[in-house]
Amino acid sequence: MRIQTPLLSIISLLQTVRAIDLDIDSLLSIKAAAAQVAGDLAAEFWDPTSFSGVPNAQYAWWQHGAILGAYVDYWAFTGDDTYNENITIGWLKGVSPSLDLLPQEHAFDIGNDDQGFWSIMSMDAVERVFPETEEQKEMGAGFLEITQTIHNTQASRWDDTTCGGGLRWQIVTVKDGHKYKNTISNGLYFQQSARLAKYTGNASYAEAAEESYKWMREVKLIQDDFWINDGAFIPDCTTITPKRWSYNYGTIMAGCAAMYNFTEGEKREYWKEQLDNVLNATIATFIDPETGALKEIQCQESDTCNMDQRSFKAYLARWMGYTTQVAPYTYATIMSHLRKNAALAAATCIGEPRGTACGQKWNIGPQWDGKHGLGEQINAMEVIQNIIPSVSSNVGTIFNSNNGGTSKSNPGGKGVKNTMRNWRQIVAEEYRKYLLRDYVIKAADRFGAAALTLLTVGMLGGMIYYVVSENEPEDEPGPEPAPGEKLG
Numbered sequence: 001m002r003i004q005t006p007l008l009s010i011i012s013l014l015q016t017v018r019a020i021d022l023d024i025d026s027l028l029s030i031k032a033a034a035a036q037v038a039g040d041l042a043a044e045f046w047d048p049t050s051f052s053g054v055p056n057a058q059y060a061w062w063q064h065g066a067i068l069g070a071y072v073d074y075w076a077f078t079g080d081d082t083y084n085e086n087i088t089i090g091w092l093k094g095v096s097p098s099l100d101l102l103p104q105e106h107a108f109d110i111g112n113d114d115q116g117f118w119s120i121m122s123m124d125a126v127e128r129v130f131p132e133t134e135e136q137k138e139m140g141a142g143f144l145e146i147t148q149t150i151h152n153t154q155a156s157r158w159d160d161t162t163c164g165g166g167l168r169w170q171i172v173t174v175k176d177g178h179k180y181k182n183t184i185s186n187g188l189y190f191q192q193s194a195r196l197a198k199y200t201g202n203a204s205y206a207e208a209a210e211e212s213y214k215w216m217r218e219v220k221l222i223q224d225d226f227w228i229n230d231g232a233f234i235p236d237c238t239t240i241t242p243k244r245w246s247y248n249y250g251t252i253m254a255g256c257a258a259m260y261n262f263t264e265g266e267k268r269e270y271w272k273e274q275l276d277n278v279l280n281a282t283i284a285t286f287i288d289p290e291t292g293a294l295k296e297i298q299c300q301e302s303d304t305c306n307m308d309q310r311s312f313k314a315y316l317a318r319w320m321g322y323t324t325q326v327a328p329y330t331y332a333t334i335m336s337h338l339r340k341n342a343a344l345a346a347a348t349c350i351g352e353p354r355g356t357a358c359g360q361k362w363n364i365g366p367q368w369d370g371k372h373g374l375g376e377q378i379n380a381m382e383v384i385q386n387i388i389p390s391v392s393s394n395v396g397t398i399f400n401s402n403n404g405g406t407s408k409s410n411p412g413g414k415g416v417k418n419t420m421r422n423w424r425q426i427v428a429e430e431y432r433k434y435l436l437r438d439y440v441i442k443a444a445d446r447f448g449a450a451a452l453t454l455l456t457v458g459m460l461g462g463m464i465y466y467v468v469s470e471n472e473p474e475d476e477p478g479p480e481p482a483p484g485e486k487l488g
């Protein structure tokens with residue numbers, strides 16, 4: 001992967017040498033490849049101290065949550081804690097001050113799916129026992145309590161008035177997406193509820209998971225043939241957007257796997273059947289039969305994937321990996337696809353600007369398709385790191401609260417503001433103590449013993465003061481993207 005550009009051109013001409021020497025049977029080699037793609041992602045597409053976490057304006061806040069999840073797993077699989085401080089910093093930016101993953105700066109843009117990506121990241125941190133800092137705990141920003149808070153706030157948005165149930169896409173009522181019930185919002189809620197049930201043993205979460213899954217089957221977001229649609233419009237959800245996205249299959253798969261794990265007897269049989277069907281549909285839909293490569297079928301070949309869609313394969317890969325861990329009977333099938341794709345993905349990582357950028361198309365052999373971005377980097381990172389359990393045992397273990405999990409439970413958590421209306425009323429002064437602080441964690445404190453040092457950046461603080469002082473949010477600037485075309 002460290003081949004220099006001039007040399008690379010020669011190699012491309014010869015077409016004989018593989019672009020990256022990833023040996024999928026060698027732990028050292030996989031770790032080195034994961035470190036390279038993770039390093040490139042961090043260097044160009046992640047700034048946890050910034051307003052959105054994703055320095056480039058073409059990326060969205062939800063992708064910061066997705067990045068944090070990727071680095072939590074990176075630490076769990078590789079043991080490399082290089083990024084742990086920045087994970088904590090990014091987490092505190094997203095979570096505070098309202099402790100409900102609706103930061104003031106983004107509150108108007110956030111849909112249930114955006115919030116869901118962050119809360120799935122925090123569930124990862126809970127299950128992997130990612131280290132929490134003392135201040136994080138004192139603030140009430142522990143990973144489990146926030147995941148529970150998101151569960152509670154999303155459960156309170158469950159809407160029986162249209163389509164017989166389900167979560168709407170957008171939270172803010174004046175947005176078009178409020179009239180749309182999409183699979184990713186509901187699929188993340190389903191997966192999160194299932195994982196909370198498995199982790200805590202609390203059957204209430206399992207009931208919520210079952211209700212949301214059965215609703216998705218009922219309205220045919222998940223069809224009887226396991227074609228999984230993008231979403232459906234209120235009032236009755238009979239108008240469906242039939243696009244198929246890899247991350248929708250992934251989130252449903254992981255949720256079914258967690259429910260399979262949590263349940264017993266007939267219920268377990270039911271979830272196994274659902275999981276088998278979703279897994280088979282995923283393979284039939286997204287694995288290119290010629291090359292074995294994962295393909296984002298809706299947009300990849302036509303080069304029309306937007307900045308969100310370019311990263312979707314990452315989450316499918318992540319949740320396939322998760323599925324092998326909590327439903328180990330799927331391990332052989334899934335891991336063979338992941339290993340194949342780790343090799344295919346790594347072979348594309350010869351792109352500009354540094355000769356290590358990964359491409360979007362994994363089905364074109366060892367060449368780079370000219371795509372370079374957050375999506376391509378996180379896709380490669382997830383698929384490569386998720387094969388580590390195939391060469392190393394006892395890494396990336398999924399813990400429960402009764403066998404090693406430590407994050408504090410707060411089943412009644414609601415955050416410090418309940419409704420979208422309230423956030424406008426909360427005085428700016430109250431937010432100032434949290435907004436856009438620089439969180440600096442001393443190296444020695446990484447594993448949670450001592451305090452987090454907080455510094456306020458005056459200039460940025462002033463800017464935010466202005467934003468939150470406004471009485472009314474502006475109407476949405478410009479037209480909203482069509483459902484399924486873009487998140488949040």
Ligand SMILES: *[C@@H]1O[C@H](CO)[C@@H](O)[C@H](O)[C@H]1NC(C)=O
Binds near residue numbers: 047048083
């Ligand atoms: C953490 O984030 C800061 C701000 O973007 C960056 O300067 C620093 O290099 C990051 N650390 C690592 C290890 O990536």
Ligand SMILES: *[C@@H]1O[C@H](CO)[C@@H](O)[C@H](O)[C@H]1NC(C)=O
Binds near residue numbers: 152202203205411412
């Ligand atoms: C179980 O979860 C429900 C729903 O969030 C909550 O109301 C209840 O308090 C939880 N029970 C326990 C024992 O944690």
Ligand SMILES: *[C@@H]1O[C@H](CO)[C@@H](O)[C@H](O)[C@H]1NC(C)=O
Binds near residue numbers: 273276277280
């Ligand atoms: C899934 O595919 C496997 C392999 O082709 C097959 O044996 C199995 O019966 C399928 N399961 C379902 C539920 O269709």
Ligand SMILES: *[C@@H]1O[C@H](CO)[C@@H](O)[C@H](O)[C@H]1NC(C)=O
Binds near residue numbers: 260326328329
């Ligand atoms: C449930 O998940 C755990 C990992 O958290 C795994 O060790 C166990 O084998 C799974 N149970 C079943 C029935 O697959």
